[in-house]
Amino acid sequence: MIQLSYLDYLAVEGKSFLHRLSAGWKIIGLLLALAGVVILRNIFGLLLLYVLLLILFFTCRLPLRIFSLTLYPLIFAILFIFVSGFQVHFILLVFLKVLSGSTGVVLLLGTTPYPSIFVVLDKFLPSIFVTALFLTYRSIFILLKVLEETQHALHLRGGFQWSHPARSLSNISNAFGHLIIKGIDASEKMYESMVLRGFKNKIHYRGE
């Protein structure tokens, strides 16, 4: 989540053919990749899909730092190793499904500025819902900034230490409490400024 702003930077500054492709086509492409992930049940087919996505990833010249994001969902897939009773075929199948899905999504987010994605979504979903989605996305950046400041304060108070679980829990909870209160204060200010700029249940994107 910390790399979200970097992902946005790449989406805006990138010059590859995928960056130039319209957001609508890229969303259709992602949906096709997801359909493949859902339908395909053999390792060869999934491997082919994953390799295709990897080729797209590297031809777009997205940095390796972003590639690590595609590996993150594997943390949750580890559970399947135990659930399946160490069935190699099943584990490979799950891992390939996970990696294909996450690579497709990172490709979309790394090559498409988020307002362009919301413009497409606004055509199919209720505008109030898309507004909520947009505000949540914006709020993540605001909270990340608050979190960055809070981290210093947290560090000065001992931060998180396995040797002091009670104090660590208290520190983390205070940090989250601080985050929530600051967040709510910021949301109230944001709403006031939105109303001043003419907000009426819908955000208008550039070009509309």
Place this chain on the structure above:
Amino acid sequence: MSHIHLPDGILPVWLWVSGFIVAMLIGFILFRFTNKEALAKKLPLLGMMAAAMILGASVEIVPIAYHVNLTAISGILLGPSLIFMATLVVNIILALFGHGGITVIGLNTLTLSIEGICGYLFFRFFWKVLKRLTPASFIATFFALFLSTFSMIGVVGLGVSHYEELIHKDEGHGIFEFKLLKEKGDHHGEDKEKSEANFKRFIAIVLPLGLLGWILEGIITTLIMRYIHRLRPDLLGL
């Protein structure tokens, strides 16, 4: 803990499609009967709480693959109708970052909403009964997580036969569908036993971790509630 971390393509199609349909139906009903003006006013707050839930979910405690949801506290602050929309938004954004599959968004919204709505209702109830913030917050969060974890287990349990099909696909059942079907018929009882054994294994992994998670999140939510009560008691509406 109640967030279903299954990737795309693992749950049977009928299950995740049903999840989407039910979630859309509930969303439509809530949207129809909610005051649009009041909803618009609360959108920035909804966005901010949803963002806090996303940040909470991204802080992973690696050895036990646990993360806080903050859904119960968000439910208490947002109320039952807004928390549904917030969980839908949270699940869409989390799914985009590989935190549960995109096809699982509907089911995840339903299970997380149970947590948020129960958190709100239990907190109001225990606050009325106990009149003390700490036990009311802890008990409400603990039971809300308890219920939503069991609803998650129920959802996963509905797809057991499908997972077995995926797990045992390579065990020499042949290439042709005819042979596959015949084999299936011969070993139906054996397959069912295997399914039950694997599902029991899943429950055996999830429940102890769940118990740890319920206690941990209960403590964290309680401490956050106390912090908020100290600085902004108006937010709790007590």
